[in-house]
Amino acid sequence: MKRQLALLAALLLAAALFANGKTTPAAPTVRLNSGYEMPVLGLGTWTLDAQTAEESVYTALKNGYRLIDTARYYHNEQGVGKGVRRAISDGLVTREDVFVTTKIWGAYAPEKAIEDANAALGLGYIDLLLIHQPSSDDRAMYTAMEKAVRAGTVRSIGISNYYTKKQFDEIMGIATIVPAVIQNENHPFYQNEELQDYVKKWGVYVESYYPLGGRGHTQDLFGNRTIAKIAAAHGKSSAQILLRWHVQSGYIAIPGSSNARHIAENISIFDFALSKPEMEQIRALHTGKRYETW
Template identity: 60%
Template sequence: MWLVKLNSGYDMPMLGLGTWTQNNRTAAESVYFALKNGYRLIDTARYYGNEKGVGEGIRRAIAEGVVKREDVFITSKIMPGNYNNAAAAIDASLKDLGVAYLDLMLIHQPGSNDKAVYQAMEQGVKDGKLRSIGISNYYTKQQVDEVLSYATIIPAVIQNENHIYYQNTVLQNYVKQFGTVIECWYPFGGRGNTGENFGNKTIAEIAKKHGKTPAQIILRWQVQAGYVTVPGSANPNHIAENIKVFDFELSQDEMKKIAGLNRQRRYENW
């Protein structure tokens, strides 16, 4: 598993499991299966309503000796409905996940109380509850600069929609100077759009050449381009498939071809 050194000093796995749309039951199973299959990054959020399940899956893997707590990088997010009491939201996530600290906490999306939320996360770092902090769904230099104007701890991660048709390399290149890493949700375009991404002629040709699936080519491109990526799935076959991207390498020409697919076209508007 590849790791990236965050500006907080901690190492973050570059590929993990996303749990958006999963309930507690399916999250517990998929997280446990993912950890057994080599995953070490698990992504959830208060809004998902599955933190208890995610925690259950992690505890089961720990109890069976699959991993230790310090082996697992756990990310959660403070949802807009909790922005008026971010400190309590941090504690609620820790309680539901059943852990003493989170490896990464993000503001889920821009809201009306971002400064206070970010400052609550900074206090969480000082209190030992959070190791790294960041933001999600901030897409422009202007949005990032606003956070930087009041941040005393620079965001370690920005988690955004990112796939072959929306690469936003402008933002990635801008935040490199701060040591901030871009993390991708919807690496395959999200539900209803995977066919368009997997069926792309360039992706399909590269997949055939390497004897890999289109999903594996897209994930390999992302980690090779310096992104962290968290494909979501409750399907054991897909979970097992998605992590098998570290036994081959895309050529510079192939990386350029995939970069050329960028249309700056998002599928979502939040």
């Protein structure tokens, strides 16, 4: 009976998604300090080539995703843009429905990097532009991003891979526009609550990359007894439990995938909730282990 009810729910969701040809957003949004709405769950595209990124983005938008994450460093912005434009052309979404993030880094002249990112995406503007990692060029990059906001080619700005209060304070010493988002590695094994609590004072949202654990190491969390036990109790996958933990914790999460089944599964987390004890059990898994070393 439980599986039958789950199947019925899935069918009803599928019907809603494709009603009148346009898909229905599957994730709620939060209002950034820039005034724009950002979905709390999206698709990451790190390691995807341009063609795979195009197909994955299109699949994600069909399944109700509205947040897509890319970067100059990924070399797949053109594919991401094509996937979004195809979904727009097919009537699944409008440009205003979709929130696209990209990132620049210190190896390029920032004004040119922003111009090239907009051209590669081909979507008219960038919803969220991040500095990909700290560097000696932070002042020039952040100033260029603020200029792009004033010009209307970028809507919101932020930072990524800044893990200390000192690094954040250095940006705040530059900023005339407060960062809207800080995107860092974040998962139950690595939570960095000190920094997260600190940036919230400025209304900065924490966005989790590697929300399921490091790429190639997801089984570390999927196979964790605590996660597996909670997943069994809810009739959900370990990935769904982890992503639900992120959104209930107030994070924005961007799991990456090119697998159509996983893409659909990852966003199917808004029909249940974790209890307070379950949230605390997952939070207690923190070990300080990071998989990425920027």
